Amino acid sequence: MTENIGVLGTKSARRSGVERVVNAPLPTVYGKFQAIGYLDHDRGDEQVALVYGDIDSDGVLTRLHSECLTGDAFGSQHCECGDQLAAALRAVVAEGSGIVVYLRGHEGRGIGLLAKLRAMALQAEGLDTVEANLALGLPVDARDYGVAAGILRDLGVSSVRLMSNNPRKRESLVQHGIEVAETVPLLIEPCENNITYLRTKRERLDHVLPHLDAVAHWS
Numbered sequence: 001m002t003e004n005i006g007v008l009g010t011k012s013a014r015r016s017g018v019e020r021v022v023n024a025p026l027p028t029v030y031g032k033f034q035a036i037g038y039l040d041h042d043r044g045d046e047q048v049a050l051v052y053g054d055i056d057s058d059g060v061l062t063r064l065h066s067e068c069l070t071g072d073a074f075g076s077q078h079c080e081c082g083d084q085l086a087a088a089l090r091a092v093v094a095e096g097s098g099i100v101v102y103l104r105g106h107e108g109r110g111i112g113l114l115a116k117l118r119a120m121a122l123q124a125e126g127l128d129t130v131e132a133n134l135a136l137g138l139p140v141d142a143r144d145y146g147v148a149a150g151i152l153r154d155l156g157v158s159s160v161r162l163m164s165n166n167p168r169k170r171e172s173l174v175q176h177g178i179e180v181a182e183t184v185p186l187l188i189e190p191c192e193n194n195i196t197y198l199r200t201k202r203e204r205l206d207h208v209l210p211h212l213d214a215v216a217h218w219s
């Protein structure tokens, strides 16, 4: 039986699921994280989890952050992703421990960067975020959280306190075998550029955004 020894350079059985590949210290403006890199063998995506402090197996403060280049890197005000990412990183540092899983392949709720930009162009013409995806013949939300669940399992986590306003994210994580002990709201003060988008997320995608009630109607 020499087939499955797995020596580098020899042919081995095709793998599936996520594999932990690297663990590197990552000092940030928020605090010192461990950046744990994973390879998703099913989709070929490279994924990373930022881990802060010594995490338990239960009730770990956790954010599953969907990749958003325009929001996370460019400070886009079309959405609130960049502020949510920063708030989540600050929250796990304030907590003393926690995890932010940054999910590649989730641009535009899973439709990809160029399609998201097309959808944003349609929104500038008056469609809402749901109508824009549908007008492009694309799903309203194509994100899958199986990879996130696999990463959490690898980190020894069985239950989380999930920083999210999105009930679908909670349901999906539970379906993938991770218990959600609590949902922790991650509410970002809206601005004139994203209030319509946020109202659509509340009204059409069931996001829990009670703080929008306090916002006067702009425009």
Ligand SMILES: [Zn+2]
Pocket (backbone or CB within 6 Å): 068, 070, 071, 072, 079, 080, 081, 082
């Ligand atoms: Zn975004």
